[in-house]
Amino acid sequence: MQRAVMVALALSLCVPHRARAWSGQTHRKLTSDALQSMRWIDRYGGLKVTPFASMVRDVLGPAPPVEPDAFRFWKAETREAKHRSYMRSTAAIEGPAVRKFARHLFLSNQLSLRYTLGERSRPVSARQVLTAYSAEPDWGMDKGLDASWHQTLMGGMNPAQTSSQGFRHMSFLLGAMGEAPRRAQLFFDLGARAINRGHAYWGFRFMAWGLHFVEDMGTPVHTNMLPTSKYIRLKGMVRPGGRLNRSFLGDLVRGSAQINANYHFLYEDYVDRAYAGGSEAARSLSAAVRGDGRPPGAFLGRLRRLLAPRSMKAVAKRRAWSRLSTPGIARNAVRLFTEKFRTPAPGAPSNTVRSVNPELVRRTVDTAGSRLVGESPRAYQRRMKARDTMMRRTQGQFRKTGVAVRRVMDLLRKKIR
Numbered sequence: 001m002q003r004a005v006m007v008a009l010a011l012s013l014c015v016p017h018r019a020r021a022w023s024g025q026t027h028r029k030l031t032s033d034a035l036q037s038m039r040w041i042d043r044y045g046g047l048k049v050t051p052f053a054s055m056v057r058d059v060l061g062p063a064p065p066v067e068p069d070a071f072r073f074w075k076a077e078t079r080e081a082k083h084r085s086y087m088r089s090t091a092a093i094e095g096p097a098v099r100k101f102a103r104h105l106f107l108s109n110q111l112s113l114r115y116t117l118g119e120r121s122r123p124v125s126a127r128q129v130l131t132a133y134s135a136e137p138d139w140g141m142d143k144g145l146d147a148s149w150h151q152t153l154m155g156g157m158n159p160a161q162t163s164s165q166g167f168r169h170m171s172f173l174l175g176a177m178g179e180a181p182r183r184a185q186l187f188f189d190l191g192a193r194a195i196n197r198g199h200a201y202w203g204f205r206f207m208a209w210g211l212h213f214v215e216d217m218g219t220p221v222h223t224n225m226l227p228t229s230k231y232i233r234l235k236g237m238v239r240p241g242g243r244l245n246r247s248f249l250g251d252l253v254r255g256s257a258q259i260n261a262n263y264h265f266l267y268e269d270y271v272d273r274a275y276a277g278g279s280e281a282a283r284s285l286s287a288a289v290r291g292d293g294r295p296p297g298a299f300l301g302r303l304r305r306l307l308a309p310r311s312m313k314a315v316a317k318r319r320a321w322s323r324l325s326t327p328g329i330a331r332n333a334v335r336l337f338t339e340k341f342r343t344p345a346p347g348a349p350s351n352t353v354r355s356v357n358p359e360l361v362r363r364t365v366d367t368a369g370s371r372l373v374g375e376s377p378r379a380y381q382r383r384m385k386a387r388d389t390m391m392r393r394t395q396g397q398f399r400k401t402g403v404a405v406r407r408v409m410d411l412l413r414k415k416i417r
C-alpha cells in the first residue's frame with residue numbers, strides 16, 4: 001500500500017510539461033457558447049460519417065503529398081533531411097488514407113481519430129461535431145514533431161514530449177513565430193472543401209479543429225512570450241565571491257521559461273475551473289462569449305463589419321495581436337498566486353522546464369480564493385482585487401473569442417455552396 005502511494009507520487013512528479021492551453025472542456029464550452037445564437041448551423045443535422053478513405057480521395061484529390069508552404073519556418077539546408085525523417089515517422093500511422101492525410105497536413109504520427117459522439121452508429125448534428133471536436137487538436141496530432149527551432153521557446157525540442165504542440169498552437173511577435181494562424185486557415189479551407197464535396201461530417205470536424213486555434217489565441221502565454229517582467233529570472237548572474245556566472249544566459253532562459261510555465265498552468269487551471277462550475281464567474285464568462293448585452297450602435301456596428309477580418313488566418317492573427325495589449329492578466333496572476341512560483345524552491349513546481357507538479361497546481365488553485373496562512377487581512381484584500389482584475393480582463397478576452405468564432409463561421413457560411 002505504502003509502496004503504491006510512493007510510486008503514484010513519483011509518477012505525479014514526472015508528468016511531462018504539457019504544452020497545454022485551455023482544457024478540452026473549456027474548448028468545448030467556448031465553442032458551444034459562441035455558436036449559441038447562430039441558428040443556421042442547425043440546418044446541418046443528421047450528418048453521417050462518410051468513410052475516411054473516400055473523404056481523403058474526394059477532398060485531397062491528387063494533391064501533392066505535402067502542404068507546399070508547410071516548411072516555411074524550417075531552415076533551408078535542413079529542410080530536405082527533416083522532410084525525409086518526417087515521412088519515415090508517418091509510416092507508423094496505420095492505413096494508407098490516414099497516412100496520406102497526415103502527410104498532406106503535416107500531422108504527427110501520434111494522430112489517431114477517435115469518435116466520441118457515437119456517430120458511427122447514429123447521425124449527429126454539425127453543432128455537436130463543432131463543439132466536441134474543437135478540443136481535438138490537443139489529442140496528439142501536433143505532438144512530437146521536430147519542425148522548427150522556434151520550439152525551443154515554445155515548449156521544447158524533445159520529440160517524446162508535447163513540444164511541437166506549443167509551436168503549432170501559439171503565435172508570437174505578430175506572427176513571426178509559431179504557426180497557429182496558418183494552421184487555422186488550413187483547416188478552414190479543408191473544412192469548406194469537404195462540406196462542398198459531400199462530406200459535411202468531416203467538413204465540420206475540420207472546421208472545429210480550426211476553431212481550436214482561434215480559441216487558443218485567447219490565452220496569454222500563447223501569444224506573448226513575456227507578458228510581464230515578473231517572468232524574468234535574473235537571480236544568479238553573479239556567483240558568491242563576485243565571479244560572473246558563465247552559464248547565466250542559459251539559466252536566465254530556462255529560469256524564465258519555468259516561471260512562465262508555472263503561472264501559465266496556474267492561470268489556465270484557475271480559469272478552466274471557474275468556467276466549468278455553475279458559479280457567478282462561470283455565468284459571466286459564458287455571457288461574455290455569447291456576446292450578451294447591449295448591441296453596438298448602428299454606426300459602430302457598420303464600422304465593425306467594415307473592418308472585420310476576411311479570412312480565418314486574419315481572424316486568428318487579430319486575436320493574437322489583441323492579446324499583446326493585456327499583460328494585466330499575467331501581472332495579476334503573479335499577485336493572486338503569490339510570488340513564490342517565481343523562485344523554484346522545494347515544494348514549488350520542479351525547476352526543470354518540462355515538468356511541473358500537477359498536485360501543487362491543483363492545491364494552489366483550490367486555495368487561491370481563501371486567506372493564506374500568515375496573510376494579513378490587507379494583503380488578502382489586495383490579492384482578491386488582483387483576482388477580480390484578472391477575471392475581468394479574461395472576460396474581455398472571452399468576449400473577443402466569441403466574436404472571432406462567429407466571424408469565421410460567417411466566413412464558412414459564405415463558402416458553402
Ligand SMILES: [Zn+2]
Binds near residue numbers: 216
Ligand atoms: Zn491547443
